[in-house]
Amino acid sequence: MSQNLPHAGNILRTSFNNSSTLLxxxxxxxxxxxxxxxxxxxxxxxTPGQYGLANLTTxxxxxxxxxxxxxxxxxxxxxxGASIHVQSGKLMTSFALQCLAEDLPTILDLLTEILSQPAFxxxxxxxxxxxxxxxxAIRAQDTAAMADQAFDRLxxxxxxxxxxxxxxxxxxxxxxxxxxxxxxxxYYTPQNMIIAAxxxxxxxxxxxxxxxxxxxxxxxxxxxxxxxxxxFPPTKSQREHITMEDKSQTDLIIGVLGPKTQGDDxxxxxxxxxxxxxxxxxxxxxxxxxxxxGLAYYVQSALGxxxxxTPWQVVAGVNPSNLDKAIALIKEELHKFICMxxxxxxxxxxxxxxxxxxxxxxxxxxxxxxxLLSMERYQLGLNHLRDLPAKLAAITAQDILTVAQRYWNxxxxxxSSAGKEIA
Amino acid sequence: xxxxxxxSTLENGLQIYLKEIHTAPIVSLWLWYDIGARxxxxxxxxxxxxxEHMQFKGTANMTGQEMDHAIARVGGYWNAFTSQDWTTYLExxxxxxxxxxxxIEADRMQNSLFDPDDVEMERTVILSExxxxxxxPLFLLGEATEALAFQTHPYRNEVLGFQADIExxxxxxLYGHYKNYYxxxxxRLCLAGDFDTPTVLKMIEDYFGAxxxxxxxxxxxxxxxxxxQTHHIELEGPGDAHFxxxxxxxxxxxxxxxxxxxxxxxxxxxxSSLNMFGSGGxxxxxxxxxxxxxxxxxxxGVFAGINATIDPGSYSxxxxxxxxxxxxxxxxxxxxxxEDIRNGNIKKAELERAVKQAKALFVYGADNxxxxxxxxxxxxxxxxxxxxxxxxxxxxxxxxxxxxxIAQKYFSPxxxxxxxxNPIKKD
Numbered sequence: 001m002s003q004n005l006p007h008a009g010n011i012l013r014t015s016f017n018n019s020s021t022l023l024x025x026x027x028x029x030x031x032x033x034x035x036x037x038x039x040x041x042x043x044x045x046x047t048p049g050q051y052g053l054a055n056l057t058t059x060x061x062x063x064x065x066x067x068x069x070x071x072x073x074x075x076x077x078x079x080x081g082a083s084i085h086v087q088s089g090k091l092m093t094s095f096a097l098q099c100l101a102e103d104l105p106t107i108l109d110l111l112t113e114i115l116s117q118p119a120f121x122x123x124x125x126x127x128x129x130x131x132x133x134x135x136x137a138i139r140a141q142d143t144a145a146m147a148d149q150a151f152d153r154l155x156x157x158x159x160x161x162x163x164x165x166x167x168x169x170x171x172x173x174x175x176x177x178x179x180x181x182x183x184x185x186x187y188y189t190p191q192n193m194i195i196a197a198x199x200x201x202x203x204x205x206x207x208x209x210x211x212x213x214x215x216x217x218x219x220x221x222x223x224x225x226x227x228x229x230x231x232f233p234p235t236k237s238q239r240e241h242i243t244m245e246d247k248s249q250t251d252l253i254i255g256v257l258g259p260k261t262q263g264d265d266x267x268x269x270x271x272x273x274x275x276x277x278x279x280x281x282x283x284x285x286x287x288x289x290x291x292x293x294g295l296a297y298y299v300q301s302a303l304g305x306x307x308x309x310t311p312w313q314v315v316a317g318v319n320p321s322n323l324d325k326a327i328a329l330i331k332e333e334l335h336k337f338i339c340m341x342x343x344x345x346x347x348x349x350x351x352x353x354x355x356x357x358x359x360x361x362x363x364x365x366x367x368x369x370x371x372l373l374s375m376e377r378y379q380l381g382l383n384h385l386r387d388l389p390a391k392l393a394a395i396t397a398q399d400i401l402t403v404a405q406r407y408w409n410x411x412x413x414x415x416s417s418a419g420k421e422i423a
Numbered sequence: 424x425x426x427x428x429x430x431s432t433l434e435n436g437l438q439i440y441l442k443e444i445h446t447a448p449i450v451s452l453w454l455w456y457d458i459g460a461r462x463x464x465x466x467x468x469x470x471x472x473x474x475e476h477m478q479f480k481g482t483a484n485m486t487g488q489e490m491d492h493a494i495a496r497v498g499g500y501w502n503a504f505t506s507q508d509w510t511t512y513l514e515x516x517x518x519x520x521x522x523x524x525x526x527i528e529a530d531r532m533q534n535s536l537f538d539p540d541d542v543e544m545e546r547t548v549i550l551s552e553x554x555x556x557x558x559x560p561l562f563l564l565g566e567a568t569e570a571l572a573f574q575t576h577p578y579r580n581e582v583l584g585f586q587a588d589i590e591x592x593x594x595x596x597l598y599g600h601y602k603n604y605y606x607x608x609x610x611r612l613c614l615a616g617d618f619d620t621p622t623v624l625k626m627i628e629d630y631f632g633a634x635x636x637x638x639x640x641x642x643x644x645x646x647x648x649x650x651x652q653t654h655h656i657e658l659e660g661p662g663d664a665h666f667x668x669x670x671x672x673x674x675x676x677x678x679x680x681x682x683x684x685x686x687x688x689x690x691x692x693x694x695s696s697l698n699m700f701g702s703g704g705x706x707x708x709x710x711x712x713x714x715x716x717x718x719x720x721x722x723x724g725v726f727a728g729i730n731a732t733i734d735p736g737s738y739s740x741x742x743x744x745x746x747x748x749x750x751x752x753x754x755x756x757x758x759x760x761x762e763d764i765r766n767g768n769i770k771k772a773e774l775e776r777a778v779k780q781a782k783a784l785f786v787y788g789a790d791n792x793x794x795x796x797x798x799x800x801x802x803x804x805x806x807x808x809x810x811x812x813x814x815x816x817x818x819x820x821x822x823x824x825x826x827x828x829i830a831q832k833y834f835s836p837x838x839x840x841x842x843x844x845n846p847i848k849k850d
Contacts, residue, residue, distance in 0.1 A: 004447070029446040032786050070718075074708040078693075079776045081783025083705050100783055127720050134664060134723040134743055141662035143558055246661045248554030280491035281479070287488070294544035297551035317555050319547075349496045356498020356517055359448050363515075364791045 005358065006368060008382035012203035016215035020193035023372040023382075024203040024210075027365055033104050033199030033206070034365035035097045036373055037214075039115070041187035042091035043167075044160045044308075045225040050175060052132070052167015054088045057180045059132060061086050063124040065113040070124060073110065082107045086114065088165050091228075091307055093188075098365075101200040108213040116217045118184060120177050129173060136169050143251040144317070146242045146418035151253045154238040154414045155311060159231050189222035190214065196372035198365040231309045233257040234412055242418035249297075250320045250419025254330055256407055258312030261305045262378050265406065267391055268399040269303055269312070274350040275342050275400065276333070277301025277314055284337070285314055289329050295322045299330075307377070311414075312407055320420040327415065334413075338404045341397040355389045429620050430808070435636045436608025439627060440799040440808065442615045444792055450616030451515040451796035452524045454532070455804060457611075458604040459508045460582045461733065462642045468577075469584015470592060470600045472505040473549055477597060478512065479503070480541045482534035490527050497523065504699075505582050508733045509804045515793045518617040522626060528612070529630035532605055542594045550590070553583045560660055560844045561668075561741065568668045568842040571654040572737045576647045608636040613799035616792050646675070646734040654840040662846045665744035667722075667753060670840040671833050673738035676731035677806040682817045683825040684738075684833065685729055689777035690769070690826070691760065692727035692740060698788035699797045705780050711760050712740070721748055721756045733805045738833075750843055764830040769823040778818050785815055 004010075012024045020039075043054040062084070064070045077084055082099035084107065095115065099107040139145045149164050156162035195214060197206050233256070259265035277283040281291060282300040289299045296316045304310030314334070318326045361367050362385075375384050429441040459471050481487035494501045499516025501524075514524035556562040566581050573579035583589075612631065614623060650672050674680035688695055693707020707713050712725045724743035730736055744753060788794045802811040 027446075030790050032783075032790060071709065071714075074706065078705055078707075078709045079779065081694075081705055081780040098787060100786060127718070130720065130745060131723045134745070137663035138743075141558075141560065141664065244661065248557040249551060280488065280495040290548060291488075291544075294547035295551075297548055297555055317551065319551055319554060349492060352496045353498050356496070356520075357500075358498070359517060360498060360500070360515060363447055363449060363793065366790075 005362065005385045006372065007386045011372065011382050012207055013382060014207050014211070016211055018190040018215060018218050020190045020195060020215060021376060022195040022197065022207055022210050022215070023376055024206045025198045025368055025372060026203050027198050027200060027368065030200045030365055031101055032365060033099060033101050033197065033201060034369050035108070035195060035197045036369040037095050037193060037195040038092040038373065038377060039095070039193035040092060040189055040191070041225040042093065043088050043163070043165045044090055044228060045183070045187055046160070046163065046167065050171055050179065051163050052172035053175055053179060053183055054093070055166050056128065056132065056172055056175055057183050058086045058088045058093055059128050060120050060125065060180055061114050061118045063128060064119040064121045066117040066119050067113055068110070069119070070121065073114075076110060077107065080106065084111050084114065090161055090165060104201065104206070105209050105213070108209055112213040112217055115188065115214075116219070120180055122177060125177055132166065132172055133169055136166060139166070141244070143244055143247050143249060143418040146244065147251040147253050147416045150240045150242055150416035150418065151255060151311070151313070151414055154240055154416060155233065155255070155257065156231070156309070157234065159229060159309070161308060186223040187225055189219050190217045191219070191222065194373060194376045196369040196376070198368040198372070228308055233309075234414065237411060237413045237415070239415045241416070241422050243421045244418055245420060247419045249317050250323050250417055252316045252318060252323065252326060252415075252417045253313050254327065254413055254415050255311045255313030256409060256412060256414065258304050258310050258407055259403065261307065261310065265403045268395050269403045269407070271347070271350050271354060271392065271395050272400045272403050273301050273303040273312065274354065275346050276337055279346075279350050279353060284333050285330055288333050289316060289326055293325070293329060295319070295326045295329065299326070323417060323419070323422065331410065334408055334410060338401070338408050338410070341401045344397070347395070347397050347400065351392050351395060354392050358385060358388065427620065428808070429624070431624070433607060433628065433632055435632070435634055437631050437634075438611040438803070439624070440611060440613040440803070441620050441623060442795060442799055443618060443620060444615055444795060445617050447792060448518045448617050449515060449792055450518045450521045450614060450618055451513065451793040452521065452528065453511055453513045453613040453796045453800045454528045455509055455511045455611040455613065455800035456604055457609050457804065458510055458641075459506050460580055461507045461577050461644060463577055463580070464642055466588060467592065467596060468580045468588045469549070469582075470596060471510055472582050472584060473545065473589070473592065474597055474601050475503045475505045475510050476545050476549060477537055477541065477601070478531050478535055480538065480545070481536055482530050483536065484530050484534060485527070493523055494527070499524070507578055507582060507736075511800060513793070513796065515796070521614070521618060521623065525626055525630045529634065532607070532610070532631070533634055535601060537594055537598045537601065539594050542597060546589065549583070550586065553586060553589065556583060560662060560664065560666055563660065564658055564666055564668050564842050564844045565739070567656050567658055568670045568739065568840045569737060571656060571840045572650055572670045572672070573647050576644050576734065578732070578734065578736055603640055606636045606639060607631060607634050609639050611800045611803055613796055615796035615799060644734065648672070648735065650838045650840065653837055656840070656842045658842070658844045659847050660844060663746070665746055665846065666844040667742040667744055667750065668840070668842045669740045669742070669757065670737050670842070672838065673729060673732070673736045673833070675733060675735050675805070677810065680829060680832075681731070683821045683829040685781070685818060686774055686777045686821050687764070687826050687829055688727060688729045688738070689780060690764070690773050692725060694777065694780040694784060695728040696784045696788070697731055698784065698794050699801070700791050700794040705784065711763075712757070715760050716742070716753075716756060719756075720745065721753055731805055754841065758836060761830065761834050761836075764827065765834060767827050769826055771823055774821060774823060774826070778815070781818050782815055
């Protein structure tokens, strides 16, 4: 049995002239290729009155380029059984493609066109706006999405992250194609673009293809997207319930500001999070709220990752009549979590799981590219996967208690929920 | 890619499918039981799904938590799924821990406790699961249209079961269902991954060989043919989004019709993937319905997906409607596209493209060992493993004439269910 994790000796890292960087890995058993990447801008570049501009711009990228109209573009992609996706994130725009290895030059050419030479055709504009309006209408009936939106509003307050990436209907409908063209011209750039690739091509060959496509995109003097303002989380608890009648289930989020992904606390927090609401059938909160009390179909904790301020949350789906009981039980678990060290068994279990699951996370090209992207984005180093087991093994119960106490201040909990009216 | 397939049957009837894949040091185990909502009777809907939940509650040898923690500790994951036709349990874990998964599955094939307290606790959880699904208008619309697409066949019922049935099922109902269906002769054990076949066969014999099999009393429903009339249904609910479902009969997977139907599905609404894990997707922007309905701003989105089922099933188009379009207009424009194909307007190039897309999805699915394990047991649930191996070949053999004939046979405007979900008008 072979242990073939990506590491500095088998990842080919190349920086191109346009300041983009590629990490390529050879999956010799796969006849396909997956590429994922990140480039500026994110939705933080949206300004008041224009929330949704970044999202609408990425949606319009897929409606045609200066060389291919909508039909020609999608005919080429779909006829090869390939896929290209572009999506706005808070700080970066992400892209992904999947295709058979022999079709990579064609598909990468198209992706480069989509990102660098969009046409923003008038004839598709109203349709795309209408589709986003429909998505907003569907979201407005999704209890999980509404609880999440309320949570962000409470946690981030005046910070740009308080706004949903999709924006608001009124702002989005007031945008013009000129707004989109200006946004693209100002902010889309290959500078600091990160590209990760895995599949059935030798890294050198893959690198050559990327160099001739995304690596050959040059842009002069793009604007730098606005720096994130300093963020100060709320100093007292916040609670909001979104009333949505005729909903059978209520979605609940309890959370705080979490550690920085690049910070010293992150690995200990990831083990702590695993114990709190991930391990097995969703850790301590799963055992208490779902298994013992039978109050929820799902309950788990989630540690956010990203370059900006990210939350640490417990999320649950409960019957409306059980909402208060579930909140009380979760708070009880959080109280224990910050008062007592985790047991030796819990610590060993979670450390062993984090180490043991590494090969599973790399089961597919998609899993591999996701790992490569994280290595570059968070400056983890090319030997991150090889070094990680030792780092995880060194985490102690005191480290867990320290991060639990540092972040889970029960006096500043943010609690949001969405569902039937609370009695 | 190494594709050594081993197939055998233990003396107690347990079927074994093994496929060595040495690309990563992991193994995926799937244990399939030929029992699903299809075999349930009125008043007892949701039994198969609830039994699946109870299989995570433990045996006299290991508590549910001990099993759960043992899998998690080695970095693995486990899960289970219940469908209309089957129930399946999976563990994907580092290859050197395969024996743990074999031990757990052999144990819970025969020794699950169904503790009455656990049963009651899980009743609340399953009601919560159903409540979560009911939050989605498309679940409500789907449940209503399926109930009209079949007169008596259990495919008309949601796998979760009706709320009244979930509230009234007893521990004895669940345990009886378990003891009847969870037997070696009603099961398939499938493994894909980094192992040595002779070594694993010995382990399987050690863990499963002594489990006795008894006759299975199985309710086999009578397959239903055509939808004998057009049914219309309109639901009202909260929200601002409008949806439509148009449901036709689909052929059983183990028929020649299924392959031409698959091509037709691809032409109309984009390629469907039958993979459960890791295939990614191909968009449908060049499909006929997208071009005609979405690009022309008749609807905001259109989707469909064919299912491989034992009996003739249902095939649904889901339309995300625009509030400014009348439902009659939507159906008229939809029907024009169906009629175009029924009238014989198909080009060979369209078929070739559909096959290329299916091939690509096939390759993407093979990228993932868990998905390979899935196929070992999934295809035999409605046909045999050769169905999977010959899938692309059979799609390639489909002719335009066959696709036209399938559209004429299955897509009659007089044999379907048309459902709308409309938001309640606000004052």
